[in-house]
Amino acid sequence: MSEIPAELYYTKEHEWIRMDGDIATIGITDHAQDALTDIVYIELPEEGDVLDDMGEFAIVESVKSASPIFAPLAGELTAVNIELEDAPELMNTSPYGDGWIVQMRLSNPDDVSGLMSADDYRSMIGE
Incomplete structure (x- = not known):
């Protein structure tokens, strides 16, 4: 059974979102990392990139x-x-902790x- 922290928001594309004011930390869920199996590479975006809602911003490669990883909301990346x-295996071993992917300042925090x-x-996910 997948770990699904109650304080987070989720997307149909298996990303999680942790809010701190207007800053969203984004990663992939435990369910997603389990389905991908061993993650071996990630193509990361650049800090300062502006993302559209549902725009692709990273690619995760596993064995x-x-x-693709999609932005759940629109905003500007403040940290990568x-x-x-x-x-990259941090996304497997700590998907909700050290395996976070980006932080972004949301264009409209109410969109969460x-x-x-x-x-x-x-x-x-049927659990």
């Missing part, structure tokens, strides 16, 4: 496949987890109300 360049709750996400 199984390559998967460059540790993932040398240790359109994301899924932990219960909604759990139902979507």
Whole structure:
């Protein structure tokens, strides 16, 4: 059974979002990393990039496949987890901690109300 922290928001594309004011930290869910299996590489965006809602901003490669990561909301990247360049496996071992991918200042923080709750996400993945 996947870990699904109650305080986070989720997307249908298996990203999680942790809010701190108007800053969103974004990563992939435990369910996603388990489906991908061993993550071996991530193509990261640049700090300062402006992302559109549902715009692709990274590509995660595993021994199984390559998967795009989409911005759940629009905003400007304020931080990129460059540790993932040398240790992409952090997305497997700590998807909600050290395996975060980016932080962004949201264009409209109220847009998080359109994301899924932990219960909604759990139902979507059938757990």
